[in-house]
Amino acid sequence: MTIPGSHLSIWGRFRQMTVSLIAVFMFTTLVLYLAGAPPWPAYYHITRGALGSWIKFSHVIKAWIPLMLCSCGLLYTFRIGLWNIGVEGQVMIGAVLATAVLRTGVDDSAPMVSFFLAFPAAILGGSAWAIIAGWLKTRGEVHEIFAGLGMNFVAQGVILWLIFGPWKRPGVASMSGTALFPDYLWLSYVPGFRLSPVGLVMAIMALVATALMLRYTRIGLNLKAIGANARAAVLFGLRPGRYMLLAMAFGGGFAGLAGAVQVTGVYHRLIPAISSNYGYLALLVVMLANYNIWLVPPVALFFAGLNVGSIQLPIVLQVDSSLAGVIQGALVLTVLAVHGFREWRKIHRRRSTENMAAKEAPADV
Amino acid sequence: MFEIDTSIMLAGVIAGAAPVLLATLGETITERAGIINLSLDGTILLSAMTAFVVAYNTHSLVLGFSAAALVGGLIGLIVAFFSVYLGQSQVAVGFVLTLMTRDLAYFLGSPYARLHGPQALPFSIPILKDIPFIGSIFFSHSLPVYLSLAGIFICWxxxxxxxxxxxxxxxGENPAAAYARGINPGLHQLLYALCGGLLVGLAGATFSLAVKPGWGRPQGAEGTGWIALALVIFGGWHPVRAAFGAYLFAFLQIIGIYLQGWLPSVPTQVFQVAPFPLMIFTLLIISYAQKASDKIVPGGETLTRPAGHHGHRWLQRLLGLLTGDAPAALGQPFRPE
Structure with missing residues (x-):
């Protein structure tokens, strides 16, 4: 995968970001006018909803954790040139397996065993779900976008079936999910904040591990080599199919872990929207970060802030909270456009200087 | 209990397939010109919302359909412009647009959720409707359904x-050669991304103004865009075969509704997600058929015109029905040097 704009200076990148932000700001304001909502209060309430208090900011961090985990997983698959759109379903299956293991710990004499087993189970589940999509790609030649997307719908179906079928709460089956787990099966949290420091540590460890893995190991190098030129990689004795499955397994593992954190640290049960679209959002995060791992944490934080900040919009302004998604999408599109425009201008400049040089040169007779 | 009125069921297939058929035809045109518009799923939702809101406010179905088509066309144009002039990945731009247009639809449409609005009513075509059996299947529909039927022929x-x-x-096959012949590939791709997008927009309007009238969250059109994208492959980039796929899909959906009544023990979620494993399975079969046909006919000749090879004729026919070559330059923008 070619990385546009990676040669840019810090000043150039800053200018690009400013131009993009102004463009997105104008677009969003237009959308808000269309919806008949006052733009300034909307921006104010989003900012306040995300940064208004420490508790609100802790919600932002709570959204940042799964976003970071999914984004780290996506860095592996993007590195080898795969569109792991199935990350959403991998989060869901991770959550399902974590729930399945935790259920054995309810009223058990040793609940901690199942609590600690829930995480590896979720990682394996996410990996397995991703490997199915990877296998469909490498063996079945089904594009990973279709394979992953189909698997997402299947995972959603599995969750709904479990919640309304075998795992329904005694007496009532509803969209509010399975029965709440007893608090000895919760990820420990800071009292008053409902934020789990363990989840935060996991997200940071995932970031460091991914950075080291991609930068300093043979696997990371090979992923990059195949992503850059699969045919040349074959000549060097690398098997693209195997590495694709490996990248999918890593990506799915991180996504599955995100699912386990959602169950043990955030909702304490399985709900239909357990993945909260964080998988899809992580794809946007990594694209906006330009596939650069060090830009992923701030971009993920910004996106998490938009998501959390817009939750209040329906209450205070009677507009839908999906505004966050509009802003996020517009931002990625604008950055792609700005990159593209720079490339276009560079080509034109080069061409016009070549033309000038051709004119000035004495004609051969 | 197990009796089904065949003509009513088939008429239901024709009507139910209309939106996914329109979207598939539109995407077939766009992909034939070398552009993948991956944003279909979101585009259908945004145009469905636009159609409903415009028709609700103006009391004009024509304006509703036109506005939806324009929205679809505009989004197709954006994908092509990003690819042709800005050199960005079509898949990336299409994917971002899928998510963004979906959220935009939910955001702008939320005040109109669950309102009762205008809808295109079915009308019979005189004389033709009196043909026994066929008349009741094909000639008692709403306008967009007729449009989808005509669209198959027009596209072909x-x-x-x-x-x-x-x-x-x-x-779509060889932009460099087309360029040498005096055709501007970029402009053609913009044009046909626009045209294909218009049809995708009509597909959205067909949902919210005819097949699943109204707007809500979820609307009921979610996932259709992805099915349409898969149907383009199933149809081998040929409008008539793609239409066959769309009708097959609608037929299976209706069978699913009947089955749900017959098998109440099977959870409804199974029926809701069934199209998607089916989609993967179909794509898997097609890629295997493609591989098998490459083996039977060496040298890259297509099975529709096998060159002097007479063995396995029935197998060739069968594989020929399942395979089709993608436009050679699909997804790769052309840059004249």
């Missing part, structure tokens, strides 16, 4: 029987 005719269609296909 335009692609394969007009000089413009030849130019369109040449741009």
């Amino acid at each position: 005719w335009y692609l394969f029987r007009t000089p413009m269609g030849l130019n369109l296909r040449s741009v």
Whole structure:
């Protein structure tokens, strides 16, 4: 995968970001006018909803954790040139397996065993779900976008079936999910904040591990080599199919872990929207970060802030909270456009200087 | 209990397939010109919302359909522009647009959720409707359904029987050669991404103004865009075969509804997600058929015109029905040097 704009200076990148932000700001304001909502209060309430208090900011961090985990997983698959759109379903299956293991710990004499087993189970589940999509790609030649997307719908179906079928709460089956787990099966949290420091540590460890893995190991190098030129990689004795499955397994593992954190640290049960679209959002995060791992944490934080900040919009302004998604999408599109425009201008400049040089040169007779 | 009125069921297939058929035809045109518009799923939702809101406020179905088509066309144009002039990945831009247009639809449409609005009513075509059996299946529908039926023929005719269609296909197969022949590949791709998008927009309007009238969250059109994208592959980039796929899909959906009544023990979620494993399975079969046909006919000749090879004729026919080659330059923008 070619990385546009990676040669840019810090000043150039800053200018690009400013131009993009102004463009997105104008677009969003237009959308808000269309919806008949006052733009300034909307921006104010989003900012306040995300940064208004420490508790609100802790919600932002709570959204940042799964976003970071999914984004780290996506860095592996993007590195080898795969569109792991199935990350959403991998989060869901991770959550399902974590729930399945935790259920054995309810009223058990040793609940901690199942609590600690829930995480590896979720990682394996996410990996397995991703490997199915990877296998469909490498063996079945089904594009990973279709394979992953189909698997997402299947995972959603599995969750709904479990919640309304075998795992329904005694007496009532509803969209509010399975029965709440007893608090000895919760990820420990800071009292008053409902934020789990363990989840935060996991997200940071995932970031460091991914950075080291991609930068300093043979696997990371090979992923990059195949992503850059699969045919040349074959000549060097690398098997693209195997590495694709490996990248999918890593990506799915991180996504599955995100699912386990959602169950043990955030909702304490399985709900239909357990993945909260964080998988899809992580794809946007990594694209906006330009596939650069060090830009992923701030971009993920910004996106998490938009998501959390817009939750209040329906209450205070009677507009839908999906505004966050509009802003996020517009931002990625604008950055792609700005990159593209720079490339276009560079080509034109080069061409016009070549033309000038051709004119000035004495004609051969 | 197990009795089904065949003509009513088939009429239901024709009507139910209309939106996914329109979207598939639109995407077939766009992909034939070499552009993948991955944003279908979101585009259908945004145009469905636009159609409903415009028709609700103006009390005009025509304006509703037109506005939806414009929205679809505009989004197709954005994908093509990003690819042709800005050199960005079509898949990336299409994917971002899928998510963004979906959220935009939910955001702008939320005040109109669950309102009762205008809808296109079915009308019978005189004389034709009196043909026994066929008349009741094909000639008692709403306007967009007739449009989808006509669309199959128009797309086929335009692609394969007009000089413009030849130019369109040449741009998708070999833009460099087309450029050498004096065709501007970029402009053609913009044009046909726009045209394909118009049809996708109509597909959205067909949902919210005819097949699943109204707007809500979820609307009921979620996932259709992805099915349409898969149907383009199933149809081997040929409008008539793609239409066959769309009708097959609608038929299976209706069978699913009947089955749900017959098998109450099977959870409804199974029926809701069934199209998607089916989609993967179909794509898997097609890729295997493609591989098998490559083995039978060496040298890259297509099975529709096997060159002097007479063995396995029935197998060839069967594989020929399942395979089709993607436009050679699909997804790769052309840059004249």
